[in-house]
Each structure stands twice: as structure tokens, then as C-alpha cells.
Amino acid sequence: MQWNGVRRAHSLWCKSLTHSTHPCIPVSMSSLEAFDKLPSTSTKERIQRFSSGAWIQGRDLSTSNSFNDDKSFGEDSIPWKRHSRKVSQGQLLLRNSTVSGTLWESKHFQEHKYHTFRNDNGIPYSPNKVVRDIPKFVKIVEVGPRDGLQNEKNIVPTSVKVELIQRLVSAGLPVVEATSFVSPKWVPQLADAKDVMDAVNTLDGARLPVLTPNLKGFEAAVSAGAKEVAIFASASESFSLSNINCTIEESLLRYRDVATAAKELSIPVRGYVSCVAGCPVEGAVPPSKVAHVVKELYDMGCFEISLGDTIGIGTPVSVLINESGSVVPMLEAVMAAVPAEKLAVHFHDTYGQALANILVSLQMGIKIVDASVAGLGGCPYAKGASGNVATEDVVYMLNGLGVQTNVDLGKLIAAGDFISKHLSRPNGSKASVALNRRTTAVASKI
Numbered sequence: 001m002q003w004n005g006v007r008r009a010h011s012l013w014c015k016s017l018t019h020s021t022h023p024c025i026p027v028s029m030s031s032l033e034a035f036d037k038l039p040s041t042s043t044k045e046r047i048q049r050f051s052s053g054a055w056i057q058g059r060d061l062s063t064s065n066s067f068n069d070d071k072s073f074g075e076d077s078i079p080w081k082r083h084s085r086k087v088s089q090g091q092l093l094l095r096n097s098t099v100s101g102t103l104w105e106s107k108h109f110q111e112h113k114y115h116t117f118r119n120d121n122g123i124p125y126s127p128n129k130v131v132r133d134i135p136k137f138v139k140i141v142e143v144g145p146r147d148g149l150q151n152e153k154n155i156v157p158t159s160v161k162v163e164l165i166q167r168l169v170s171a172g173l174p175v176v177e178a179t180s181f182v183s184p185k186w187v188p189q190l191a192d193a194k195d196v197m198d199a200v201n202t203l204d205g206a207r208l209p210v211l212t213p214n215l216k217g218f219e220a221a222v223s224a225g226a227k228e229v230a231i232f233a234s235a236s237e238s239f240s241l242s243n244i245n246c247t248i249e250e251s252l253l254r255y256r257d258v259a260t261a262a263k264e265l266s267i268p269v270r271g272y273v274s275c276v277a278g279c280p281v282e283g284a285v286p287p288s289k290v291a292h293v294v295k296e297l298y299d300m301g302c303f304e305i306s307l308g309d310t311i312g313i314g315t316p317v318s319v320l321i322n323e324s325g326s327v328v329p330m331l332e333a334v335m336a337a338v339p340a341e342k343l344a345v346h347f348h349d350t351y352g353q354a355l356a357n358i359l360v361s362l363q364m365g366i367k368i369v370d371a372s373v374a375g376l377g378g379c380p381y382a383k384g385a386s387g388n389v390a391t392e393d394v395v396y397m398l399n400g401l402g403v404q405t406n407v408d409l410g411k412l413i414a415a416g417d418f419i420s421k422h423l424s425r426p427n428g429s430k431a432s433v434a435l436n437r438r439t440t441a442v443a444s445k446i
């Protein structure tokens, strides 16, 4: 097919671009100097000192998402000790932490003390308008084993993928997207989907969804033991053609069949919409187009819809007329069609905008964030797309904001180091590099 030829050439170009520019994350001298002035600490202590979050009380924890795990993370179930005291308005938010346990066991051994603001009636509140609207729990959907590894030049052995998934689950991630049941001719990197699922589908502690582009993929996924699937549409016609070889409307017809089959088996279906902030071929994508595709997926029964900035081009707001890449207007249009609690955000970090976009999304009511360990990834059919935002960086930011994730940052960093070492490249997470670099520097002085 002529289009396939064009697409292959395009994809090869994309891959070469992605690989030749894979980030070697710089760490600014000023931040390192600041670290060096601090007393020597272990990586674990540093993770806790610089990243552990204060509990910001009094915000809404509930969600109507029927497949959401938030309820299991209610205040009482959180394995941290919390402690609050009455402080007057205007005082700084303070937190002390005392630490025990071994390096990668931070979640289970740390003890935190929190100091929240309370008004005269003893009601806790957050004094800062930046964090006031941010949810107190964010569900992180780890997409590294799928989105991260689907674009690798060298095919990663099944055993490495399986160990990566096991490590991510044991780090406390509630959802780890395991693989894709797509055509192995199109994505040979994930041709071992069945073997991966055979090895991981008995793992406890996390949901392990897989991508299915059509009924054939859905049936293969179910036979391999998948208990949750994801379908992936696009808000851009050109991207839909290059990614799944059909128009948007044709893809929605296919996905309706998948959704119907899944409903019969009571299998939850997640939806994706790509190119929500811009398309590598078409440029600007109108928010109304994004909202239309999101609503279609919602109406066919998707329990959650992830909004993908596939090429990482978006900024929180763009003041340039006719310019794509505004996350806020896009979210406003989507939220007018589908409830905010059904939405996730999925930012690639090509332009370094992902954390800013996540923050503004949280402020607008989003409670689900996709991320990829060590910043792995990129789409084989998206020109110039780099990896997703690194999960470690998201957890670091959320910890700092006092948002609960139940993810053990130490174990997560170890998982990122594991896969980066296998791929023979630096870890793409800035938080991870900074925390690891400090440990090495301290160790070299002993």
C-alpha cells in the first residue's frame, strides 16, 4: 500500500530522530551546588527530605470513576503517620520527617509529621491558591513498558520487560500498561505481547491493561489473560491514518465493536485520544475536535479517557492566535463534554512542558496522570515525539505538592535505573539523575 510505504519512511525518519536526540538530562550547577551545601545524606533520606509530601487536608478524595482505585487510598489506609497542629494563618507550611529502614523501603519505614494550617474552628485548609484546587490523591498510570518500549531501536528481551513490570508494580504503581496486541509487522518491539502477559498476568497489586487496536487484538489479549484493555483513537485525521491505518470515524466503528465485546466479558476499556494539543502533520487541532472524539469514546463505555499530547507540543496556555498547543482551552472543551473524573492526561516531554501541563491539569480537576518510568518512549508514528514525562519526576513533584500517590520513589528510581542500564542510556528522569548523582558524590568522599 502506497500509504504504508510513506508511513514506513516517515517512521524510520522519526525513529532516527528520536534515537539521535535521546536526552542526556542536564542537571543545573546551581541545584547541585545547593545540594552540596547540605549535610551528607543517603539517597533514601534525600528522596524523603526533598520529595516526601505534606498531607494537605480537607480536599475532596472521592471520584465516580468506577474503575478508579482512589477509595482504597483513603486517609486511614495510608501507611504514613500524620500529625497536625494548629498554626496561625500566614505561617509557612512545615514538615519534619524522621527516617528508618533500608534504602528502597521508604514507603514502609518512613514516619512523617505534618503541620497543616487550621482556621479558628480547627478546620484544615490550604493557604496557597496554587495548591488549593489540587486533588489530594493522584492516580499514576505507568505506560513505560508499552509506550516506552514500543519505539526502541533494539527489541528488549521479554524477560527484561517482565522484570520491569514486576519492579513497577512493587513500587506501588496502581496501573502498569503492560504491552500492546497490535500487528507485529507494525510494532515488532511488542511482538512478544502474549509471552509478557503469560508472565505477568498473575501479579497482584496493580491493573495491567494492554492496547488493542481492533477485535483481533482484543481477542488475543483476552486469551492471554488481559483483564483490562485500552483503545486508541486520534483527534487528527492524518495521525489516525499513519498510526492505525484508518480514518477517525473508521477507528470509532472498530472501537465500538471492541467496547461491545469487552462489555459482554465485563472487561474495562480505557480510551486514548492522541494529538490533543497538536498533530505532527496537521499542526493545530481544534479543542472541539478533541472533545468530539473523547465524547465518542465515553459514550461507547470507556471508563476513563486519556488525553495524549503525542508530540509534547502543548503549553498550559498559548496567547498566539491560531496556535495549537493550549492545554487549558482543550481541557475546558473536553470537560464540557465528559466529567473531569473520567479524564487522564498523557504528556510527552518533547518541549519540556510536561510538568507545567500536568500542574495546570491538576488545578483544573484532573486526578489521573500517565507517565513513563525513566522518561522512556515516543510513538513510532509521531514525528519528533520524545518520551513521556518521567514517572519519577511526576512523583517527585506530587510529593512536593503534598499529593498522595502511594508510589515508593526509591523503588521507582531503581526500576528506572534498571531499564536505563539495559538500554545503555542515561536515565531520562531529572529527579532520578539528581538524587543518584548526589549519592555517588557522597560515596566517593568516603
Ligand SMILES: CC(C)(COP(=O)([O-])OP(=O)([O-])OC[C@H]1O[C@@H](n2cnc3c(N)ncnc32)[C@H](O)[C@@H]1OP(=O)([O-])[O-])[C@@H](O)C(=O)NCCC(=O)NCCSC(=O)C[C@@](C)(O)CC(=O)[O-]
Binding pocket: 147, 150, 180, 181, 182, 183, 184, 186, 187, 213, 214, 216, 217, 218, 220, 232, 243, 244, 245, 272, 273, 274, 275, 307, 308, 309, 310, 346, 379, 380, 381
Ligand atoms: C491497527 C492495525 C492492526 C491495522 O493494520 P492494517 O495493516 O491496516 O490491518 P489489516 O486489518 O489490513 O491487517 C493486516 C495484517 O495485520 C494483522 N493484524 C491486524 N490486526 C492485528 C492485531 N491486532 N494483532 C496482530 N495482527 C493483526 C492481520 O491479521 C493481517 O495479517 P496478514 O494477513 O497480513 O498476515 C495496525 O495499524 C497496527 O497494529 N497499528 C498499531 C500502531 C501502534 O501500536 N502505534 C503506537 C500506539 S501509540 C498511540 O497510539 C498513542 C498513545 C496511545 O500512546 C497516546 C499518545 O501518546 O498520544
